[in-house]
Amino acid sequence: MRYLFRLTAIWEAFRVATASLRSNKLRTALTLVGIVVGVAAVIAVVTIIKGLNQTVAQTFSSQGSTVFTISKNPQIIKSREDFIKFNRRKDVTHEDAEAITRLCTACWRVGIAANAIETVKYADQKAENVRIRGVDPTTMFDIDGVTISVGRIWTESEGAAGRDICVIGPDMLKNLFSDAPADRALGNEIRIDGRPYTIVGVLEPLGSIFGFSRDNVVYIPYSTYQRAYGGRRSLVTFIQVQTTEQLEAAEDQVRTIMRSRRHTAPEAEDEGFALETQDVFLNLYGSATSNIYIVTIGVAAISLVVGGIVVMNIMLVSVTERTKEIGIRKAIGARRKDILTQFLIEAVTVTAIGGAIGVATGFGLAYVISALIGFPLLVSVASAVLGVGVSSVVGIASGLWPAWRAARLDPIEALRAE
Amino acid sequence: MSDATLTLTPPESVTTPRVEVNGHDPRMLISMRNIWKTYQMGTEKVHALHGVSFDIPRGEYIAIIGPSGSGKSTLMNLIGCLDTPSEGEYWLNGKNVSEMDDDELARIRNQEVGFVFQTFNLLARATALHNVELPLIYGGVGASQRHEMAKKALQAVDLTERMTHKPNELSGGQRQRVAIARALVNHPSILLADEPTGALDSHTSMEIMDLFERLHSEGNTIIVVTHEHDIAIRAHRVISIRDGLIEKDERIK
Numbered sequence: 326m327r328y329l330f331r332l333t334a335i336w337e338a339f340r341v342a343t344a345s346l347r348s349n350k351l352r353t354a355l356t357l358v359g360i361v362v363g364v365a366a367v368i369a370v371v372t373i374i375k376g377l378n379q380t381v382a383q384t385f386s387s388q389g390s391t392v393f394t395i396s397k398n399p400q401i402i403k404s405r406e407d408f409i410k411f412n413r414r415k416d417v418t419h420e421d422a423e424a425i426t427r428l429c430t431a432c433w434r435v436g437i438a439a440n441a442i443e444t445v446k447y448a449d450q451k452a453e454n455v456r457i458r459g460v461d462p463t464t465m466f467d468i469d470g471v472t473i474s475v476g477r478i479w480t481e482s483e484g485a486a487g488r489d490i491c492v493i494g495p496d497m498l499k500n501l502f503s504d505a506p507a508d509r510a511l512g513n514e515i516r517i518d519g520r521p522y523t524i525v526g527v528l529e530p531l532g533s534i535f536g537f538s539r540d541n542v543v544y545i546p547y548s549t550y551q552r553a554y555g556g557r558r559s560l561v562t563f564i565q566v567q568t569t570e571q572l573e574a575a576e577d578q579v580r581t582i583m584r585s586r587r588h589t590a591p592e593a594e595d596e597g598f599a600l601e602t603q604d605v606f607l608n609l610y611g612s613a614t615s616n617i618y619i620v621t622i623g624v625a626a627i628s629l630v631v632g633g634i635v636v637m638n639i640m641l642v643s644v645t646e647r648t649k650e651i652g653i654r655k656a657i658g659a660r661r662k663d664i665l666t667q668f669l670i671e672a673v674t675v676t677a678i679g680g681a682i683g684v685a686t687g688f689g690l691a692y693v694i695s696a697l698i699g700f701p702l703l704v705s706v707a708s709a710v711l712g713v714g715v716s717s718v719v720g721i722a723s724g725l726w727p728a729w730r731a732a733r734l735d736p737i738e739a740l741r742a743e
Numbered sequence: 744m745s746d747a748t749l750t751l752t753p754p755e756s757v758t759t760p761r762v763e764v765n766g767h768d769p770r771m772l773i774s775m776r777n778i779w780k781t782y783q784m785g786t787e788k789v790h791a792l793h794g795v796s797f798d799i800p801r802g803e804y805i806a807i808i809g810p811s812g813s814g815k816s817t818l819m820n821l822i823g824c825l826d827t828p829s830e831g832e833y834w835l836n837g838k839n840v841s842e843m844d845d846d847e848l849a850r851i852r853n854q855e856v857g858f859v860f861q862t863f864n865l866l867a868r869a870t871a872l873h874n875v876e877l878p879l880i881y882g883g884v885g886a887s888q889r890h891e892m893a894k895k896a897l898q899a900v901d902l903t904e905r906m907t908h909k910p911n912e913l914s915g916g917q918r919q920r921v922a923i924a925r926a927l928v929n930h931p932s933i934l935l936a937d938e939p940t941g942a943l944d945s946h947t948s949m950e951i952m953d954l955f956e957r958l959h960s961e962g963n964t965i966i967v968v969t970h971e972h973d974i975a976i977r978a979h980r981v982i983s984i985r986d987g988l989i990e991k992d993e994r995i996k
Contacts, residue, residue, distance in 0.1 A: 337880045344868050653864045656825060657925065658853020658881040660846045736825050740864065 334663055335670065342671035345643065346678075353675060356639045359632025360679030360719065361686060363625040364712040368687025370621040371708050373694055374614050380700040381610055390603060391433075391566050392468055393576060395421065395583060397559040399599040401609060414597050416559035419461075419547075421586060425562060428582050431575035434565040436465035437547055441554050445497065445543060446516045452500035456542045457517060459550020466492075466544070468563045475507035476526030479546055487548035491515065492526040494542035517543065520553055533699055576600060629715070632679070633723035640672050640727035651731055652739025665732040672724020673717050680716030684709045767834040772932055772964055773799040773822065778831035780817050780987075791817040793987045794831070799966070801932075804959040806975035807968045809984035816937075818984060819968040823858060823935045824851045836932045853882050857926025861938035863918045865910040871897065871921045872906040878929045896924040900954065916947035923954065927963070934958065936967045940974055952977050 346353045398411045419437060426435040441457045460466070463478045479490050493510065502510050507527040514521045522545060531539040545553075547560075566575045580600060583589075587597035644651070651664055659667075688704055695702045767774035780792040791814045799805055809815040820826040821833060824840055827848070833841045836855055843851065857878075858864075865874045875893040884892065897906055900920040910918050919939060926934055936955070940948035952974065959965050959979075967978060975981050976995065983991040 333880055333883060333885070348868065649864075650866060653866060654877070654881075655849065656823070656852060656858050656864070657878045658849050658929075660849040660881070662846075663881060737820055740825075740860075 334666060338663075338667040338670040339674065341667055342674045345647075345671060346675060352639060356635055356675055357632075357679035357682060359628050359635050360676050360716050361632075361683040363628035363632055364680050364683025364716055365686035365690060366621055366628070367625045368684050368708055368712050369690040369694070370617060372688060372691035372703060372705065374617065375703040375705060376691070376695050376700040377614070379703060381607070390569055391572060393564055393572070393579075393600060393602040395425070395562040395564065395579060396599050396601070399601055400606070410595060411599070414595070415587060417562055417598060418560070421583065422560075422562045424586060425564065425579055425582055429564070429575060429578045431566060431571050431578050432564050433567045433571075434464045434468055434563075436468050436563045437461050437560045438465055438469075438563060439547070439550055439554070439558060439560040441550075443517050445501065447501040447513065450501040450503075452497060452541070454541065455497070455517075457550070458542055458544050459547040459554070460544055461547030465563065468565045471531065471544075472529045473526045474529040476511045476524070478526055484546035485548060487546060487552050489520060489522045489549060490525050490546070491522040492528060492544040493524055494528050494540040495530040496538050496541040497543065498527065515543075518553065522549075572602070576602075629719050632676070632716075633719045636672055636675055636720065637723035637727060639675075640668060640724050641730070643671070644668065644727050644731040647731075648734060648739045648742035651734050652736050652742065655734070655736035656740060661732040664734075665728045668728035668731050669721060669724045672728065673720035676716040676720030676723075677713055680713040683716065684712040687712070767832065767839075768798055769837060770800065771798040771834075772801040772803075772836055773797075774832075774834040775821075776832040776834075778818075778821060778828045778833060780814070780821065780826075781829040791987055792821075792828070795984075795987070795989055796831075797982060797989060797992060799933075799964065801964055802959075802962055803980060804955070804965045804978045805967070805980045805982065806978035807966065807982045807984060808970065808972070808975040809990075810970055813984045814987040815968055815970070815984045817987075819935065819937055822933070822966060823856050824848045849881075853878055854929060855932040857923075857929065857931040857934045859919070859922050859926050859934065859936035859939045861941035863910070863915075863922045863942070865918060865921055865925075867910055870907050870909055871902060871913065871924075874910070874921055875925045875928050878925060882929055892928055893924070896928040897921070899927065899958075900924045914947075915943050916950055919943060919947075919951055920954065923951075923958075927958070932964060934963050934965045936965070938969055938971075939967060940969075940971070948974070 395417055397414050397417050398408075402408050402411065422435055422437045425432060429435070438458055438460045440459075442454055443457050445452045445455045445457075458469075460469075461484060462481060463484060466472070466478060473492065474495075476492070478492060479488065483490060493515070495507075497515070498504060498507060498510055501515065502513075510524050510527060513524050515524060516522070522543070528540070528542075528544075533539060564575060564579060566572050580596075583598050583600075584596065589595075589597050651659075654664065654667075688702075688709075692702050767776060775798070776796050778792055778795045779790065782789045782791060795814075795818065807815055807818060817826075821828055824835070824843075825848075827833075827843065828841050831841065832839060835851065838851065840848070840851060852858075865871075866877070869877070872890070872893050875896050876889050879889040879892060894903070894906065897903055900923050902917060902920050902924065905913060905917060905921075910921070913921065919942075923934075926936075934955075939955075940951055943951060955965055955967065956977065965978075967974060969975055979996040980994045981991070982989055
């Protein structure tokens with residue numbers, strides 16, 4: 326009976342709340358803005374970052390967490406002093422890679438790679454900002470996580486001879502061969518920096534990350550690269566292990582090998598080389614996204630507080646406007662808690678509707694942005710529930726005082742109001 | 744307290760001998776004993792009622808008449824349990840109401856009192872049916888039973904066809920009948936009407952007063968508070984209030 330009574334009273338309160346919100350549409354809409362903005366911001370950012378996370382995870386897992394690199398300079402240089410220090414280091418050479426191949430027992434695949442950005446031409450077609458990747462041996466294709474779709478990789482002897490041959494990324498088909506089938510490109514000669522290269526293979530597409538295509542690439546043998554771009558440049562040695570459990574052992578071995586090749590003293594300030602895993606990128610990415618999270622949560626908190634104050638203000642106006650109604654309800658038997666419940670439910674209804682609109686807006690925003698940048702849209706039910714839940718809590722917090730004022734009204738005075 | 748009882752002049756018309764149990768007459772629906780109501784106006788104390796006592800038995804049709812400022816409204820608020828006396832005891836249907844807190848009073852208003860106001864005081868956004876259901880909602884009556892009771896109450900005031908209309912779609916007389924249905928729906932001990940015809944034309948006023956008469960003949964206890972003599976004489980007993988005191992208490996029918 327008491328339970329039934331509560332349900333009845335709450336349903337009545339909900340009816341009254343929605344009716345009063347409907348009768349003041351413009352006011353309700355303005356009241357909602359703060360809540361909508363706050364919730365939408367959180368939902369959009371959380372959804373976008375979830376999508377990015379998945380893209381990033383997939384991208385790096387194509388190389389896998391089984392790969393690490395040895396290079397002269399680390400990928401991220403944090404200060405000018407570091408830059409100067411790293412530049413004083415010896416170049417990482419082909420001989421270093423060979424020594425690692427020979428001595429590291431925990432290593433599975435070892436390869437070297439160097440990159441240049443060039444314009445690639447075929448007949449009157451041109452592709453710009455193409456990554457020219459000189460690699461050796463051909464297992465670098467496996468380490469990079471790319472596979473041949475049509476044609477073949479060059480043989481080891483072709484590679485060692487420094488033949489002018491290449492394997493192209495799918496973007497080359499699009500940009501140089503007007504999207505012709507891959508087999509039509511085979512055997513044709515493209516020109517990079519004036520030198521001709523014969524196409525022997527075409528790669529499977531990898532797609533893009535953050536709007537940057539990973540298929541805008543041409544692989545050539547490292548010795549060919551060396552002839553074209555000079556052999557004095559430092560290169561990057563890629564080391565892959567078979568399972569992640571072996572990663573640490575391989576890193577230790579490679580570090581020892583490199584230290585002895587660089588004659589690094591145990592107490593030396595600088596090792597003379599950089600050993601990096603993908604963690605470097607993931608850490609950088611993680612700290613970037615956590616900053617975005619903090620800023621967003623700050624913005625959302627401010628707009629929710631402002632939204633809550635607006636709701637409180639509107640609820641106070643509503644209580645004043647409906648003093649007579651409160652008097653009538655009290656005269657016919659509404660107790661303090663009935664009136665309190667009624668106005669609280671009204672406040673929560675406003676903010677929950679605001680929260681729901683915010684969730685929808687946030688997902689919509691995330692959808693547009695994900696479509697523009699090109700990553701998957703991951704709609705999370707938990708964040709939707711959280712969005713509506715938090716805004717309901719804002720409703721309770723901001724509705725409590727106005728509702729309490731309404732509940733305390735003297736019925737005689739309230740009935741006298743117009 | 745007993746002094747006040749002794750000094751009371753019983754109305755000539757009330758011929759039943761007085762019985763006192765715990766300071767009130769248990770056979771009476773309403774027992775007011777030496778009721779004072781004092782308001783603090785700045786530094787001054789204003790007495791709206793100075794020791795009013797009377798009894799109303801079940802089934803009576805009574806008018807409380809007095810000019811404005813007589814304390815009539817204050818008395819009505821006390822009878823309707825909207826307020827509590829500063830001093831004295833008020834027994835309603837065997838319960839001492841004078842000591843109750845806000846929520847207990849709300850419960851009594853819900854169960855024992857049916858209000859009819861001069862300006863009807865219906866909820867503008869609710870249909871006639873919903874307005875009539877309102878006391879049942881606060882009384883915790885389930886939906887299906889509530890509909891049935893509300894329909895019956897509207898039937899009793901001849902408004903069956905207008906149930907789904909909102910107040911602004913009804914005439915003044917119809918609105919007052921919705922208000923009467925709302926007052927009656929919970930089968931209260933008293934129907935308490937405050938200037939029930941004050942906002943109505945004379946023809947509609949007569950209809951409403953006829954309705955009160957019929958409701959009285961069906962066994963309801965009716966208290967009409969008014970300053971209009973024409974309305975007061977429709978009742979069977981008239982209590983006249985002046986300057987916070989009972990001036991006259993007479994049976995006229």
